[in-house]
Amino acid sequence: MRVERAIKETGYRPNLLARSLRLKSGNLIGLVVPGLQGRGSSFFLSCIQEATYELGFNLIVGISRNDVDIEADLVDNYIRNHIAGVILSRVSDKSRVIEILEDANVPFVVIDRAFEHESVPKVVLNNYRAGELAARHLAGLGHVKIGCISGDLSIPLCRERLNGFHDELARHGIALADEDVFIGDFGYDSGRTGVQHFVERGTSLSAIWAQNDFMAIGAIWELQSRGIRVPEDLSVVGMDDMDVARMIHPELTTIKQPFDDIARAAVNKIAKMREIADRPRLGDDEEAEEIHDEVISPSLILRRSTAATS
Amino acid sequence: MRVERAIKETGYRPNLLARSLRLKSGNLIGLVVPGLQGRGSSFFLSCIQEATYELGFNLIVGISRNDVDIEADLVDNYIRNHIAGVILSRVSDKSRVIEILEDANVPFVVIDRAFEHESVPKVVLNNYRAGELAARHLAGLGHVKIGCISGDLSIPLCRERLNGFHDELARHGIALADEDVFIGDFGYDSGRTGVQHFVERGTSLSAIWAQNDFMAIGAIWELQSRGIRVPEDLSVVGMDDMDVARMIHPELTTIKQPFDDIARAAVNKIAKMREIADRPRLGDDEEAEEIHDEVISPSLILRRSTAATS
């Protein structure tokens, strides 16, 4: 009582480190991403930071640069700092971090990556639905000769997107030929290469869906520099809805990936897992508290890079 | 000796939290940025993360969203986590964080912001030189009617850029009229507004320098949508050399801000300050160990958005 008043009056700030040491869990949440360049990572990071801050956590950011050793090192470091939880973005199959985290009994969530067999807590976009949305939009505009610039099909996420795209086109009676699918790497340059590929093969596409905005922008760039007008001659749809989607000419029609929802869901999940771990186990029937995967829905953002066939 | 060997063999990982508590300084470096959206923050962040990682630190990222209270709260939180040092990006004049950090005796560096009177450790771009480079390039191409889309002139950094631009033009016998300087806010939209402003006033510019790439891209967008060709009718130079500079049509000639050098210099500076603080003071003549401000040089990146006057 007396001491409490004194605390208020002095404006006392507890030493969080000592607290974390004692509690064996601190106020730090760790994020591991392969890189910050290529994708919408910037906005995404911003959303995660906001979500962590709102829940009173600090965010540690680590970049693995697609190196599983660095990745493991980062996570090891986090654990030794008594991290409260870890958010893993697009971890590779060879990654050891999942078991490291499980061994250390640290809550974690995988985002932006669909594992096939492993059962890990995750928050993912409904990628199949993203493909469907793109296909429905293009088919609705009357296009029948449609191509896709995909990511590597060994990545489940890309496969799902392509499946959704393919299936929805089929429902409209449109076939997606293998030669009309170009495999890119999510970079701007591979969008350009994709168009080069299509043009050189002499295919007469009237619409293209690229599986992210950067490839879509690269595609538009290459089309324009070859005198092919967008959308008059060819429609292009992107994916993600990055800032740049509005900055090019014509503004890019795209499938929006709601990064803010994904970020918030991931942080909330970790907070919940930590809570459950802390709670004293009253009995085995607590098993009902199972953590479910979160699935987030994409949506179509209509701009000016698509048009109806004439 | 014996215990050391045992440590090696067991693969023992020290608890960094306990270590930090004991040492009163940990392996965390904090970064405070106003936001991650608008500017080159993504690449910049990536560089800082890399630099911190190489020196064995973890990076905490905080976003102040231009709110001085959030900013202070973030820094307070860092301090209570025994942060090893803090990198402040573009702190405002009203910011209290500087004194908070000084009171707590925590090493910090200010980047991407030139204070006028305060003497704080900082790593800054030579902004005056950036203006000079843009002016020299444009003047060298034969332009004489040249405009500038600047940032707010109450920000010293913007003033310096404009001064360098103005002075170098003057050296080429070119006057920069007040009405040919538009004040933007570093956002894409204000680049568009700037061009609208110039066009509506009926000024017949043949070249524009925008103080960042986003404004430059907005300007190009607006010019193109009004049927003004870049660079045939009007040359545009940007600043920063963001990824998007290569993604637009025509590719953007710009003044490169070497984020990687700045990031590395900032982290090194903090590491050095911490070292000095730890070192037992042998005498007052140690004052020679003064920390100097680091000044980084910009450079011109030649692409396709500028051309000689015909």
Place this chain on the structure above:
DNA sequence: CTGAAAGCGCTAACAG
């Protein structure tokens, strides 16, 4: 050179 002990600032458990 090795080992024991103190203490960083906190919380949880226990005694008054």
Place this chain on the structure above:
DNA sequence: CTGTTAGCGCTTTCAG
């Protein structure tokens, strides 16, 4: 309800 105490895991200091 208040106050004391032990201990989180480390480093540093001081004895042996």
